[in-house]
Amino acid sequence: MDLLQLRYFRAVARFEHISRAAEELHVAQPSVSRTIARLEAELGTDLFDRQGRRIRLNQYGALFLRHVERALSELDDARRAVADARERGLGRVTVTAETLLTLARALGSFRATHPAADVRLYQSNAVEMERRLRAREVDFCVASQPLTGAGLECVELAREEVLLAVPYGHRLAGRRSIRVAELAHESFVVSRPGNWPRALLDRLFAAEGLTPQISCQADEPGASGELIGAGLGIGLVPAISRQEGIRAPVTWVRIDAPDCHRVLTLVWHRDAHLSEAARAFRTFITSTPFMTHRFPPARQAQP
Missing domain, CATH: 3.40.190.290 (D-Maltodextrin-Binding Protein; domain 2)
Known part of the structure; x- marks a missing residue:
């Protein structure tokens, strides 16, 4: 599991739409789909319910999202803390x-x-x-x-x-x-x-x-x-x-x-x-x- 997977997952969970998430991330749609598939395989469970081309965050995805949001927020805070320490003023x-x-x-x-x-x-x-x-x-x-x-x-x-x-x-x-x-x-x-x-x-x-x-x-x-x-x-x-x-x-x-x-x-x-x-x-x-x-x-x- 890496940061790329987590950020891709958060975007897909936010939009519940692969194409919109890909646009937000400025990457190709197949790349997003493959990344989500690898993440689900690593976790051993689906994070989205799929009906044709539509996807919906399921109960496991919602649980995982809460932890992902917290982890990514902590990392963003850490990045900002370092930047603040480096900046003048x-x-x-x-x-x-x-x-x-x-x-x-x-x-x-x-x-x-x-x-x-x-x-x-x-x-x-x-x-x-x-x-x-x-x-x-x-x-x-x-x-x-x-x-x-x-x-x-x-x-x-x-x-x-x-x-x-x-x-x-x-x-x-x-x-x-x-x-x-x-x-x-x-x-x-x-x-x-x-x-x-x-x-x-x-x-x-x-x-x-x-x-x-x-x-x-x-x-x-x-x-x-x-x-x-x-x-x-x-x-x-x-x-x-x-x-x-x-x-x-x-x-x-x-x-x-x-x-x-x-x-x-x-x-x-x-x-x-x-x-x-x-x-x-x-x-x-x-x-x-x-x-x-x-x-x-x-x-x-x-x-």
């Missing part, structure tokens, strides 16, 4: 968030304080965040949805109300507040499933026994304000965007619903190796009010 910190706009000013403040730190950024939805943490691909997630898997630790960074943004001239533009049931026939601009605005919208509507009408889906949650201002629909936008003075021509309406807010948390894996830069980032980001990094003084957009 603070080393590297890797961070992911659903929208990088959330991190821009906070990371700018951090780099101004720690110029020797090597900062790397990624954009991920909640599912991908948890996978990246477990695979040790990132040190931290700045999450707008709960990440509650085993071994994960988190601290709340900020809590903010979520408002309804509507374009100028919309029938709701003069309202101060509105109930979710009144929005049943409105068209919404929202991010794709997996991102926090879509999760919140679905939850608010489900509580009323309704399903939202979607007119526009975007991969970048931070683009919603501009799309709403262009008249493509209405949408959920964090209240802090109002204070930031968003440039899009929108007005704001409070939503009369419980728990209509976003909670930002910093999440990391308890057992992961953290470089000096990563430890400095965690201390920095949790010791200063998060929103004070990100936004200038409040100002209201004008029609």
Whole structure:
């Protein structure tokens, strides 16, 4: 049994598809198939159930995967520890968030304080965040949805109300507040499933026994304000965007619903190796009010 077999197995287990795993690994499909076959022969049991061209991880494969993930994570941590010891300065910190706009000013403040730190950024939805943490691909997630898997630790960074943004001239533009049931026939601009605005919208509507009408889906949650201002629909936008003075021509309406807010948390894996830069980032980001990094003084957009 060697590392190549373990990495190939992990990729096939993740996708439950030989061709997709081969693409991820940048190798030929037959090579992946032969490697998995050798591994199963060495273990004396099948790790996947096969039905024609489809494969599914079986109970032995799931058991083996848990140990493989742990072993490969330890090896990745060891590699990073050696690299950190070899590098000059603070080393590297890797961070992911659903929208990088959330991190821009906070990371700018951090780099101004720690110029020797090597900062790397990624954009991920909640599912991908948890996978990246477990695979040790990132040190931290700045999450707008709960990440509650085993071994994960988190601290709340900020809590903010979520408002309804509507374009100028919309029938709701003069309202101060509105109930979710009144929005049943409105068209919404929202991010794709997996991102926090879509999760919140679905939850608010489900509580009323309704399903939202979607007119526009975007991969970048931070683009919603501009799309709403262009008249493509209405949408959920964090209240802090109002204070930031968003440039899009929108007005704001409070939503009369419980728990209509976003909670930002910093999440990391308890057992992961953290470089000096990563430890400095965690201390920095949790010791200063998060929103004070990100936004200038409040100002209201004008029609």
